Amino acid sequence: MKVLPKDRRDAMFAIYSFCREIDDIADDPLPYLEKKNQLNAWREELESLYHGKPTKPTAKALLIPIKEYQLRKEDFVALIDGMEMDAQDDFCAPTMENLKLYCARVAGAVGLLSVRVFGEKNPARDDVARSLGLALQLTNILRDLHEDAGRGRLYLPLELLKKHGVCSENPKLVLSHPAIDLICKDLADIAENSFSDAILAMALCSRKTMRPAVVMMHGYSAILKKLRVRGWRKTTEPVVLSKFQKIWIVLRYGVF
Incomplete structure (x- = not known):
């Protein structure tokens, strides 16, 4: 990422932090339903984020990148969907x-x-x-x-x-x-x-x-x-x- 200018590099770090947070949920040795509830909480947070009212620090860091680079909500949702697949026991x-x-x-x-x-x-x-x-x-x-x-x-x-x-x-x-x-x-x-x-x-x-x-x-x-x-x-x-x-x-x- 060092080949990117600082503002774009910061945006990539914000995306990475989001990915890391939901990946940690999927990898947690909790029952599947608990992990699903935590991922659903992130779905709600995305709605707040795209209405300009995020509450989580990780989501707040995405406010500027979303506006600056027209990042699509559907791609963040897809990431959560993927982590939900990974969270399944089977x-x-x-x-x-x-x-x-x-x-x-x-x-x-x-x-x-x-x-x-x-x-x-x-x-x-x-x-x-x-x-x-x-x-x-x-x-x-x-x-x-x-x-x-x-x-x-x-x-x-x-x-x-x-x-x-x-x-x-x-x-x-x-x-x-x-x-x-x-x-x-x-x-x-x-x-x-x-x-x-x-x-x-x-x-x-x-x-x-x-x-x-x-x-x-x-x-x-x-x-x-x-x-x-x-x-x-x-x-x-x-x-x-x-x-x-x-x-x-x-x-x-x-x-x-």
């Missing part, structure tokens, strides 16, 4: 349709807000947000399999499990199945196709305004490549970019 092995809906809500919606803060005006910005959001979230899923399984979560789609002969939806049993590598490679292919779609849409946008998105895209694309090299039989081995790789990506795509 969100394991979703259908491909539900997985893509989940990604659109928790990642695509952030992208739709972000491209407006970046200042991009071309309508293709929304295609970038949706495609890149799907690619980034699928990469997160493929990277965090072990951690998610520890929370009783499995985001690998049901269709891919069945395709490779996996009958169980138990996260730990799925991760130990001999076909786990094939399942994850198929999902990685979908992520890479989404990266390609984002690149095509970015070509219609301003290179300058979309720099933050380009940096993020290449960072996550590099993580996906490293995941492919490591494979998915050793999900306890973390995959991260080195400091040098991060600096190179920022210099290559964020500066020059």
Whole structure:
């Protein structure tokens, strides 16, 4: 975000704070109904916010960005909808349709807000947000399999499990199945196709305004490549970019 001017950077931090707050609700080990009530309280807060009368500090920080960058209420609502999906106790092995809906809500919606803060005006910005959001979230899923399984979560789609002969939806049993590598490679292919779609849409946008998105895209694309090299039989081995790789990506795509 350091490639953005201060006012736009502050707006992104305000959006991030909102995302962090509702994500913490979804991850809380409370009963689902309690988490749903807390998320519904945020739905009410959004109504107050868009009437110019927010009460929560996180919402107050969004007042100026919403007016300055015409941020849409529907995108904030989509984020809450996505967190409500994540808060459910039985969100394991979703259908491909539900997985893509989940990604659109928790990642695509952030992208739709972000491209407006970046200042991009071309309508293709929304295609970038949706495609890149799907690619980034699928990469997160493929990277965090072990951690998610520890929370009783499995985001690998049901269709891919069945395709490779996996009958169980138990996260730990799925991760130990001999076909786990094939399942994850198929999902990685979908992520890479989404990266390609984002690149095509970015070509219609301003290179300058979309720099933050380009940096993020290449960072996550590099993580996906490293995941492919490591494979998915050793999900306890973390995959991260080195400091040098991060600096190179920022210099290559964020500066020059």
